[in-house]
Amino acid sequence: MYVSVALPREISGGELKILTLLAELGATAIHRISLHEETKRRMRQLQATRAVDMAINSSLNLSLTIDILLEHVLAQSNISAAAVFLFNSQLKRLEHAASRGLDIKPGEKPLFGLSEAEIGRTVLERRMVVSSDPSKALGKNYVHLFKFKGFSHYTSFPLIARGKVVGVLAVFYNQAAGPIDENLEFLEMLADQAGIAISSSKLYEELEQSNLELQLAYDATIESMAGFLEMRNHETIGHCRRVAEQTVNLAKAAKVSEQRMVHIYRGALLHDVGKIGIPDNILLKPTSLTKKEWEVIHRHPQDAFDLLSGIAYLRPALEIPYCHHEKFDGTGYPRGLKGKEIPLEARIFAILDVYDALTSNRPYRKAWTKKKALDFIREQSGKHFDPQIIEIFLKKAKNL
Numbered sequence: 001m002y003v004s005v006a007l008p009r010e011i012s013g014g015e016l017k018i019l020t021l022l023a024e025l026g027a028t029a030i031h032r033i034s035l036h037e038e039t040k041r042r043m044r045q046l047q048a049t050r051a052v053d054m055a056i057n058s059s060l061n062l063s064l065t066i067d068i069l070l071e072h073v074l075a076q077s078n079i080s081a082a083a084v085f086l087f088n089s090q091l092k093r094l095e096h097a098a099s100r101g102l103d104i105k106p107g108e109k110p111l112f113g114l115s116e117a118e119i120g121r122t123v124l125e126r127r128m129v130v131s132s133d134p135s136k137a138l139g140k141n142y143v144h145l146f147k148f149k150g151f152s153h154y155t156s157f158p159l160i161a162r163g164k165v166v167g168v169l170a171v172f173y174n175q176a177a178g179p180i181d182e183n184l185e186f187l188e189m190l191a192d193q194a195g196i197a198i199s200s201s202k203l204y205e206e207l208e209q210s211n212l213e214l215q216l217a218y219d220a221t222i223e224s225m226a227g228f229l230e231m232r233n234h235e236t237i238g239h240c241r242r243v244a245e246q247t248v249n250l251a252k253a254a255k256v257s258e259q260r261m262v263h264i265y266r267g268a269l270l271h272d273v274g275k276i277g278i279p280d281n282i283l284l285k286p287t288s289l290t291k292k293e294w295e296v297i298h299r300h301p302q303d304a305f306d307l308l309s310g311i312a313y314l315r316p317a318l319e320i321p322y323c324h325h326e327k328f329d330g331t332g333y334p335r336g337l338k339g340k341e342i343p344l345e346a347r348i349f350a351i352l353d354v355y356d357a358l359t360s361n362r363p364y365r366k367a368w369t370k371k372k373a374l375d376f377i378r379e380q381s382g383k384h385f386d387p388q389i390i391e392i393f394l395k396k397a398k399n400l
Helices: 013-058 062-074 119-125 181-233 239-253 258-269 273-277 291-297 300-308 319-323 344-358 370-379 387-399
Strands: 079-088 093-100 111-113 129-131 153-161 164-173
Touching: 062 079, 062 093, 062 164, 062 181, 079 181, 093 119, 093 164, 111 119, 119 129, 119 153, 119 164, 153 181, 164 181, 181 239, 181 258, 181 273, 239 258, 239 344, 239 387, 258 319, 258 344, 273 300, 300 319, 319 344, 344 370, 344 387, 370 387
Parallel strands: none
Antiparallel strands: 079 093, 079 164, 093 111, 129 153, 153 164
């Protein structure tokens, strides 16, 4: 505080004491205001840290994690734009993942070579890079993709998890000011958190992709096994897949939960898997079977249960292979289940299995007409089949 008086007047001792007191009061007020602003800044930083922490703990969505990071980076003072680039370890390049304030051209998703753009130094040197020339950040080959709004500085931070660089956070400052030391310290901490979150999200996505590929491989194996069973049993080619698809459609009409559909489909494909253990001289016998031979045939649902129950992946699909020969009136096999004791999946499948068998040519008879087969299904209501499922089936039969 500077005070002056016109000559020849001098500041008296009493005035000096008052001015000193005013200066101290002013200093205290300014200091309190500074502390208040600092407290607000720290609070914003704590909120951002907490938000990223929650993203790490509650979400494995990569896009959501990056969006949360950029939102809280831009909430810091003097920052006008920010971007996240993910490191492709196979191509050894940085790929633009998301940005705010850079106005990237629609449809563009550039890849940056580590030597083509200054942000590549962040990966190579595994440290923060500060520059007063933002145009160098992305390199001359890609700078045309972005509209730089008069930025004066930029800072890039490596996103590191488990000792590996997974990406780069680039922050751009406006023309009026450059980076603030306190912000740099905070952004480094935020980048450390983001690296962990992004690594976890990418790992989860990779696991999901691997799981999907594994499921597709399993399902292809199941379909191949179903085709083998058709050839061995001399059934119509495509019977298993056709009945499986129809069973899923009827199950949907019967309001079965969507989560069960995949198990219903697999169970329908493998409904006769237990016949693998039946000798050919019985399974393919052209004449009537003896009582003992029928006992062997009736054993195949139990054989299916014994075979599939040891495979955790197929255990939820057991209901159809194990129970599709049970009858609604309790006269079926292998356990003589009755009514609603029979799993719903098996009650649905039984109708379609019989209908498809009746309307297909077999070595021992010609295919029945659709009308004759439907009349037989109706006649078996309450005997072989569940009456409620038959009603739903008959409404959909015109599409079969």
